[in-house]
Structures are given as C-alpha cells and as structure tokens.
Amino acid sequence: MPQPYQTQAATGGGKDQEPTIIIGIDFGTNNHCSDKEKVPSAIYYNEKGEVSWGYSVPEKASPLKFEWFKLCLLDEGDIPQNLRNAAQVEAAQKSLRESNKRVVDVISDYLRELWKHTTRNIRRAIGGQLVDLSRFKVIATIPAIWPAYAQIRMLEAIEKAGILEPRIAGETILEFLSEPEAAALATINDMHTYSPTNMEAGDHFVVCDAGGGTVDVITYTVTKTDPIRVKESVKGEGKLCGATFLDEVFQTTLRRKLDKISPDAWQILEENGALSRIIHNDWENGIKPQFRNTDQHWLLQMPTSGLNRKRTHDQFRFSDIKFDAKDVQNIFKPTVAEIETLVTDQAKTTKEKYKKEPKFLVLVGGFGRQPFLYTRLDDQLNRKKDQTEKTEVLQGSGAEPWTAVCRGAVIRGLELSEDTIESTSRKPNTVVSTHHESITHGFKNDFVKPFKTMKTEFIYSTVTTPPERCDETVKRLCKVRWSSVPDFNSLPTWINPIGKVVRRINYDVKMKSNGVTLDFEVMYKNRVMASKKIGIDYTCCGSAVNQFHDSDEDSGDD
Template sequence: MTSSRPFNPNDYPVVIGIDFGTTFSGCSYSFVHNDEVVDIVKWPKQNNNVYPKTPTLNFYQGSSNQMAHWGNAARLEMLRPTARNSVLLKQYKLYLDENIAKDLPPLPNGLTIVDAIADYLHAFHEHVVSELRKGFARNYGQHQFRYCLTVPAMWSDRAKSTMREAAIKAGLIEENDHRDRLMLISEPEAAALYCEKKCEQYNLGHNDQFMICDAGGGTVDLIVFRIDERSGRKLKEWTKGHGQSCGSVFLDRRMRKLLKKKFKEYLSSIPASAFETMMDTFVDLIKPQFDGVEDQFISLPAAMNLESLNNPAIGLEDGTLCISAAELKQEVFEPVIKEVLALIEDQLMKAGSMQAIFLVGGFGSSNYLFDRVMEDFGSRVGLVAVPPRCELAVVRGAVYFGLNPRIVTTRIPRYWYGIDTTTSFEEGIDPPNYKIVRADGSVRCDNRFSVYVWRGRPLDIDNCMSKDFFAYYPHHTTCTLYAADTEEQPRYITSPGVRKVANFTIPMPELTGVMEGEKVDLSIKMYFGEVELRVEAVIRGKTYGTTCTFDTD
C-alpha cells in the first residue's frame, strides 16, 4: 500500500481534454505554458470541414469482441454488403445512465460497457497522439500528457468510476499513476468555463448568474453558476444541476418513427441502407437548421425499390418526400424541446434571477431550440446566447479546467451521503427490530443514516469530512458509503431511496512496534467537493489512499 504522494502538475506540460459523447466525441489540447487551446479537427475517413468531432461508433466483425473499426470508418464499414452479420455499436454511453440502462438489452458479442468504452478510447487516443506528434507536441513523451475527461452532471459515482476504469484499460494512464493525472469534470461545468472565457463580450460581472444548457446527443444538462470576483475570477455552482436523457438522439428516434409510419405499406421492400440515407438527411441537414416555419424535403434514395415515385397521401411527389413544418414540430421536435424547456424553467425557479442562458452542445446549436428558448425566456433573462463553436464548448472547457482545476470553487451535491451508525434509540419513532441493548444497559438504534454531506447545500471544493475510527492491528477496515437523492434527509440506511454507493477498504499498513490485536486509531477523510469522490485514511500521521469498490446492484 502506497501513501498518497503529492501531485506535481509541472510533470505534465500537455493537457488533453476529451469529450466522450453519446453520438460524437471530440478532443482539444493545450500546452501549460501558453494557454492557447487547439482543437483536433482531422479524424480518420472523415470529411473534416463538416464537423470537428468524430462519431462514437465501434464496429465488430461478425460475433468477434475485437473492435475492427471506430468512428466514421465504422459507419462506412457498416454500409458494405459484407457487414450483414456484424455489429455497429452506437449510443452505448447511455448504458452509464442507470435510469436508462435498466431498460437496455445486454451489449452484443459478450462485451461489457467498460470493454466498449475502452476499445473506442484506445483507438481515439492513438489517433489524438499521432495528431499531437505532427504538431508542436513532438518534443514531449506521452508520459508528459495529463487528461481531463468530461462526464454528464447526472451520472452517479459508480458511472464516473466506470469511466475512469475504461480510461485506464484504454491506456490513457497507468493503474498506478497519481489519480490527478486523469481528472473528470461535469460537461455543463466544462461548458461554463468556456462561456465564462467568452463572457467579456457578454459583459457579465461579480455576482451575476448564468445558466448553461448543455444539450448534446444523449443528455441535456443544466447548471447555474454565479461569478465571484473577490479574489480573481472564480465560478460557484449556484443550483443543484439537473439533467435528463432528452438529447437530440431522441429527435432522431421520433423522426425514424415518423418515416416508418409514412412508409408503413412499403416497409418489407425498403432496404435498411435506404432508410439510413433518409435519416442522414434529417440528422445532417434538417435537424440543425429547422426553424419551425419552413416545410422540409427529403430526396428518396434510388435503393428505395418503390413502384411509384408519387403518393400524395404521404407527401411523396416525383421521388421527393415533403414533410410539413407543422408535422415535424408536432411529431418530432416539440415533445423533446418541451422537456428541455421544463428543465430550464425548473433551474430558473431555483436560481431566482438570471443574467444569461448559454446554449451549448451539438443540439444546443439547433435554430428551433434557440427560438423556443427565446420565446419562453427572452423577456425574463437579459441574454440568451449560443457561443461561437458551441459544439466544442465542453471539450475546450475541459482543457481550461485541466489548466486551472481550482477555477470552480463551490459545487452543490446532488445526493445525501452518509454511513451506517448506531445512535440512541427513540421509543415510538424507531422500529423495535432495530433496537440493540448493549452489555452496559444502553439502548441503541441500528441502521441509522449518519450524514456526511447534505444534498443541495453548497460545498467548497476543499471540503473534507473526517470521522475517527479504530481498528485492531493488523486487520483492514471497511466502511460502506450510502447515498440518497430524496427530498428529506433519510433516517435509516434502509429508508426508501437510499442505496449503497461503495465499500471503502482501508488496508492496515505495516506498523513497527505494534502488537497483533492492538487498537490503532485512524481517521477516514472524504472529499465530496470535487467531481469524483475521494477517500483517504490517516493512520499515525501518514495519509494513505484507499481502494474503493462501487456497488453493482
């Protein structure tokens, strides 16, 4: 067991930000000494002037569990006739959202979610390193790179831990590297850092509040930040951020449904590739620029195999399908956009007042979303804006965070965190089966939830909760951490909504002059103000890292 050694950022002159997204992934980097952020815009098998990110896709040949292609190459491979029985893995990041994962089928080819993410990140990272080598980074070795990965704000501690595990398996960092060599930051927080950098043109100052609405492929995340200029410019998270899986892939799903409804009598004869071509038109052309006013047209691919190129009942004329703006609004856009507007309303109510709303992310650049946010909130908020290159806001912000991890000073926890303790028994309140009568006659209540962190109460990033325990030498100590996202503080670890988060094992170090069975005092320190949970143990004045097993129920 190693004691926690201090981290030296100067060992890592290159900071790499990675935005692993549901539909697209991106990367930017910077050299510590000059602060300029550079985007990776060249991706394999891809026309690079369309979009600066690459698809999050893995291709597996047949039933193999060895990834053969990734990114746009995976998409192209799937179009070949030889790919008939192969697997194109997409939108698998949603498996880390526990609310959705329970309804998803198991991954194919015996893959686990860690395998899938690690396969992709490994290939993605190799390409990034080769791009860096072409530039000024050729003077540095890979051991001098430091990473900042973005994660949705609504992810659980377990999902974040899975992401770290996948990054290690992908070879970004080594298992025994200092944990700060790989940092995680929440996506809206990264976007906030980017928008704050661009704030000069928006004229936001001390105590002003702004909302980030980070609308991506899978998730929409919102957080309100307050600017604090008392000692340099810092950001404080002002509301307990909120997110939902209502990103733009849900527009795609509704569009697919609408097309299937229109072509229902031809479905048996239309090849899948023709359907995908129509969907590509929607994703690339209609979705980003749809304004809710103009009707939209899709030219049918030649492979549709239709007997006639006209069918007025579904809007088909001379091989072109017309879909009215009203129909697109009602069937595709409004149901998803309404969810986003409800999320914004909720954050606005909590924050009280707001100087600006910034829309970022791929879906954040949708014209229709902007118009609807303006319509509903333009009169209540001074500014609704889409910052330049908003689809890169998250990944550029990740680099800013890597360069200055202390720029966000306060975060708001989304859960109650606590451990299992016994406290004095209260007759008439505590259940009789939780009653313990000790040898000294004292009456205690078992299974009580002892709060470490209060949900919704602002936490300083250095906030450390320390509790004292003891162990008998040379036995290890284990401590179970529980969490709940209930409105009320839970009384018991068995209360509704309370779940086990993790078991922490504090291995007993070798201590000289200590007899077997002797009592050793130790403190367990938990840091909750960072993006990831961090736990340390202090034994006889020395600090040790702990091993943590996340619960997998």
C-alpha cells in the same frame, strides 16, 4: 463540444513549464467528439473479435453491436426512472447480456480505438517529436448525477484502454470534470472575458447541455467575480431528449411520405445507399441545424434505384419529397417541449428559492446551437407579462476548446465537487471538501478482543442533507485497511451503554481527491499508520449499506 486537444508550449526549464498536451474526452451517450466532428458512440465486434467503432460500425443490428452503453455503467436501480425504460437503454443492456460482456470492457475497447485515432491526429498536426516530448493531461467529462462507483468504473475503463500507460515524457495526468461543470467553466470564462460588467456576485445562470442523447440542466450562482467563482444553486436534472430523437421522428415521417408514393421506396433507398445520403445531407446538415420555424419548405431529391447510374433530375425514380414548416414543427416540438420543461423547472426553482430570475440561460452542446430551440426557450423564459427581470439566452455558434480549464476558474457546488462521508458508527459526521483540497476527520472504533488489522468503511449519501440513519440514499464508498495497528492492551477502556468493557481507538483520516481518485492517510497519535492508495477496497462501491453482512472477521471491529 470541445476540441480534443490543445498544447501549452514550454517557456522555461521548470517542471511546470514543460510542454503539455491537454486532451479532452467528452464521451457522450450517443455521440463522441473526435477532431471537430461528432462520432457515434458505437462499437461492433466481428466473429474474430475485431473491433469497428464510430462511423465504421455496420447499421444492421447485432448482439455484438453496442450503442448507448454509457448509461449501463450505472446499476439499474441508479439509472433515472425516465431513462431506465427507454428502448435504447434496454437494447444496450440486452446486448451486454447476450454477448456476456462487461460494460467497462466495452467502454475500454471504444476508448482504446478513440485514443489511437486521437494521438495519430495529434502527431500529424504538431509532429511526432513534440508529442514525444510533451506530457499528456487528460480531462474526461462525466455526468454530474453519477454516483461515486460509476466514476471508479470509468477510471477502470480508461486505465484498461491504455490511456494512462507510462510515457518517456512523464506521467499522464487524468482529471474528471462533470459535464455541466465543463460547460460552465468554458461559458463563464467567456462571459467574464467579453462582458465582465454583465455578471455580478449573486447572479444565477442556468446551463443547458443539449447533446445527441441526453440533455442536462443545472443552475449556478456567482459567488465572486475576480477571479470568477460559482457554486451550484439548483440541483441538476437530465433526460433522454437529445437530438437523436429528432432523427427518429424525421425518419418515421420520411417513411410515411415514401409509402404514399411506392411501397418499396424505403427499401430501394436503403439498398442503393441513398437513404444515408438524404439523412446526412438533407437532414443532418440541412433541415435539422437550420430550422427556425419560418414559413419555409424543403425538397428532398429522390435518386434512381441503380447504384452506378448518373443522378440527374430526369432519371429520378420517385417524385421529390416535400417537407413544409408544419412537418418539421411536428418533428421538433415533442423533444423541444421536454427540454423546455427541464429549463423552466430550473428557472422556477431559482425564482422560488432565491426570489430572482436567472440572469442567463446558457445553451451548450451540439443540439444547444439549434436556432428553433433557442427561440422556444427564450419565449418560455420571458413570456410572463409582469416579469420585471429578463433571462437572457446565450447560444454559442461553434465548438471551443476548454481553455477555461487552464485559466483557474473554480466550481464549488453541493453536488459537483463535495464529498460527504460518515464513519461506520452511523453518526452524522459530515465532512465537505472541494477538489484538490484535503480534509481531516476524526474517527473511533471499539474492540472487545485483540485484532491484527484495522479497517474503516466510508459511506456516502446521494442527497444534499444526509439522513441521520442509513436509508436507500446511503451507499458504500470504500474500505481503508491498515495492518500496522496499536497494541490492544495499550488502548484505553470504557464501559459502553450495555455494560460491556471495550477498548477504544481514536484516530484521524486525511482524505484528498484529485478529481479522479481518493488518497487516504490514517494517523494515530501523530503517526502515519497507512497512506496513499494502499489497502483501499472499492469492491462494494455503490451497494446499499445493509445489502449484505460484512464477514471480514480479522479486523475485530465491534
């Protein structure tokens, strides 16, 4: 996980050389990066509406306690099938319904607390004066498979959290980066820096981002090595099979062992706070990160039931609990097997599609640093006896800041950084663009009567090759409205296929994405009719094109 900020000191008086603090927001499904530690992505509202977040959230379940709410940004139909029926997702949706809260507002409240915490720590670390003089650049990660409307909802949450509020030092810049793209940027930069000869154009590598809740995998191919550039070569996939699911199995196993000793053992451990200590010390910072599938066992010391009694070995109420290698194998194997399937499917598709094995598997994320996971994936990818190409598994040992973000590495991919748009005429006019590059495309509309305003609706498809006709993959993106319209009588006429005389307007739309929002410029006969963000309506973003009838009559569209 990336550290929350880095600074770029000024080296001169130019605008581009002003001191800048870059803050990364890696908002996870189950955990969030704050300082150098992971913080639970959880929030709680008390009866007065006051907010607790992260580790301060009470363990007891409540309709006003929210966990796993990130996935609720998606409409239910867009949540992947393997995640939709997960107990954690259903519980989050239930909490939102019972509390009558919008998920955007819950995320906003969480991010507001996180932002206050982060900026306080930055001020302590480098001084308030430098912070006040520095511009902020915020880079927020989002899942690669998210549809356009989910990013727009995330933007709304960030704005409501006050992260983009005006500052004397200047405008705060926000950019979105897909989660595997962020991992790939940092990883390939380090790979190219330390082992430039190991990466060649045409090489493929799989990135496995294993976090607390979700595990995402995606494959890239290297298109250029100087500077390093890659593009997506196999579409990404993800599952709820992160490290949190190990925690659940561990607690189930521990409770089963305790029940054999005493029926009230679990309750006693909860009441005197020992259960939290065992989970944190013996599991989170002991067995879980260290397990390597060796013939090893662990003894979990059981404390006394009293809260203030000195915890010496002679005063333990219960016998120590033993976890041997087989116990821990049974905890790890089901979850790790799901990750193996994700990774091997990517490698298999790469082999079938490009006739070569991936050169690297890059493990990132907190769970991605686990040694047993490394061993199992290495065995799975290189177990074939007739395999001539070995896939090398690379695993980081700690968290690194996103220095690669500022070093010019560029990702160009089918799903990550391209926008597919169609005109409202439903013809397959497809335009592809990468971040920060503008594209211009021609459109036409026919009218049978004078009109006061004009609108162009943009739709997108969630598949690589858009269909000829609208189907369930085609969604609404936005409407661009412009009130400065040409005189109806000046438009050329033509007879359409059913013999009706209509007036036609031909115009161009320039679109540019900064990774966060879309800016549009409408041109008619080399004249700007509408520009920037004026008149862009995202109300229906993500809805099916034929979900409802557009009753906007004053545009006069045919």
